[in-house]
Amino acid sequence: MKMNFLEYGVGKGNQLWKYLLVIFLAWMVGKGLGFIPLGIVTAVRERRVGDTNMYDFSSILDFPAMGMSLNLGVFLMLFAFAVGLFVFIGLIRLFHNGRTYKETINGTKKIRWNRVWVGVWTWGAIMAIAASVDVLVNPENFVFQFDAARFIPLIFIVLLLIPLQTTFEEITFRGYFAQGLAGLTRSRWVAFLVPSIVFGLIHAGNPEVAEFGFWVVMPKYIIGGLVYGLISTLDDGIELAIGAHAIHNIFLCLFFTHSASALRTYALFEIQEVDMGIRSILVSLAFSTIFVAFLAWKYKWDFSILNKRVKREEEECPCRN
Numbered sequence: 001m002k003m004n005f006l007e008y009g010v011g012k013g014n015q016l017w018k019y020l021l022v023i024f025l026a027w028m029v030g031k032g033l034g035f036i037p038l039g040i041v042t043a044v045r046e047r048r049v050g051d052t053n054m055y056d057f058s059s060i061l062d063f064p065a066m067g068m069s070l071n072l073g074v075f076l077m078l079f080a081f082a083v084g085l086f087v088f089i090g091l092i093r094l095f096h097n098g099r100t101y102k103e104t105i106n107g108t109k110k111i112r113w114n115r116v117w118v119g120v121w122t123w124g125a126i127m128a129i130a131a132s133v134d135v136l137v138n139p140e141n142f143v144f145q146f147d148a149a150r151f152i153p154l155i156f157i158v159l160l161l162i163p164l165q166t167t168f169e170e171i172t173f174r175g176y177f178a179q180g181l182a183g184l185t186r187s188r189w190v191a192f193l194v195p196s197i198v199f200g201l202i203h204a205g206n207p208e209v210a211e212f213g214f215w216v217v218m219p220k221y222i223i224g225g226l227v228y229g230l231i232s233t234l235d236d237g238i239e240l241a242i243g244a245h246a247i248h249n250i251f252l253c254l255f256f257t258h259s260a261s262a263l264r265t266y267a268l269f270e271i272q273e274v275d276m277g278i279r280s281i282l283v284s285l286a287f288s289t290i291f292v293a294f295l296a297w298k299y300k301w302d303f304s305i306l307n308k309r310v311k312r313e314e315e316e317c318p319c320r321n
Contacts, residue, residue, distance in 0.1 A: 003310075005179070005236045006107070006179055008099075009179030009183030009310075014179075018096070030084040030091075034079055041068065074253070078165050082161055092176065105171060105175055111239060113239070116242055120247045123247050123248060131255065151268070155254065162246060170245055171242075173199045174228055174229055175232075178232070185310075186309050186310045197225065204218065217276060224245075224248075224288075227291065231244075231291075234296070234299075234301040234303065258272075
């Protein structure tokens with residue numbers, strides 16, 4: 001089987017320093033530029049209410065405390081990721097001789113959109129089933145709070161910006177960073193595992209971690225990263241992960257929120273108590289296993305590919321630079 005995705009990180013012009021610099025610039029400069037509107041609004045609100053600290057990230061995320069609509073807050077937060085994505089696309093073209101975002105997604109010049117939608121519908125169905133069972137079994141833990149004036153604008157904000165936010169995360173970690181590591185180590189295992197763990201760790205500043213504890217929340221983030229990394233490696237591209245990650249965040253933003261959510265929204269249900277124990281981790285593992293197993297059956301994946309060495313350019317690597 002001819003592999004294209006990770007092989008794109010092999011060859012001239014693929015020094016590791018370029019990958020680290022581009023990721024740094026995209027996240028710190030690109031995303032930083034995107035946070036300017038949020039910073040301006042926060043500064044204005046902070047001066048009005050006078051009891052919030054604009055240098056405290058958890059305080060910045062507490063939009064109601066600043067008298068700010070949750071919809072406006074979510075829009076400003078997600079806008080930063082959108083800016084980061086477009087800055088990143090420009091940076092890879094600049095540093096890699098015109099490489100496109102499509103080549104970063106799967107090593108070819110064409111996105112497999114059917115894969116994106118399979119990720120959306122498959123993981124979305126699993127989440128819907130799990131959530132329905134949870135609401136039916138423990139209805140007192142969910143408060144229905146539908147408000148059309150707030151919920152309808154939320155739908156447009158989420159459907160417009162969440163795919164950009166999640167694609168930014170997927171293309172930088174599961175796509176670009178994985179390609180760079182593959183070029184350095186020639187190992188699919190390293191290219192799969194390291195970005196997955198780093199992906200989990202970048203969420204360490206989320207409010208959930210402060211609320212429930214690092215060692216309680218991190219396993220769930222890392223499990224998600226490992227699932228997305230595994231299916232990307234086996235499928236020779238990140239389209240499935242892009243779709244699954246997008247529907248995961250869209251589903252949560254529209255249907256469930258709680259006081260410690262990284263993105264508090266006017267969702268249909270507010271959760272009173274969040275289960276972050278061993279049971280929750282085991283449930284995540286079970287549904288993740290079902291997800292991977294279904295995709296492996298559908299696409300007839302060969303798991304031995306994980307042990308296949310990423311070829312060098314002189315070994316007929318299909319990459320261009």
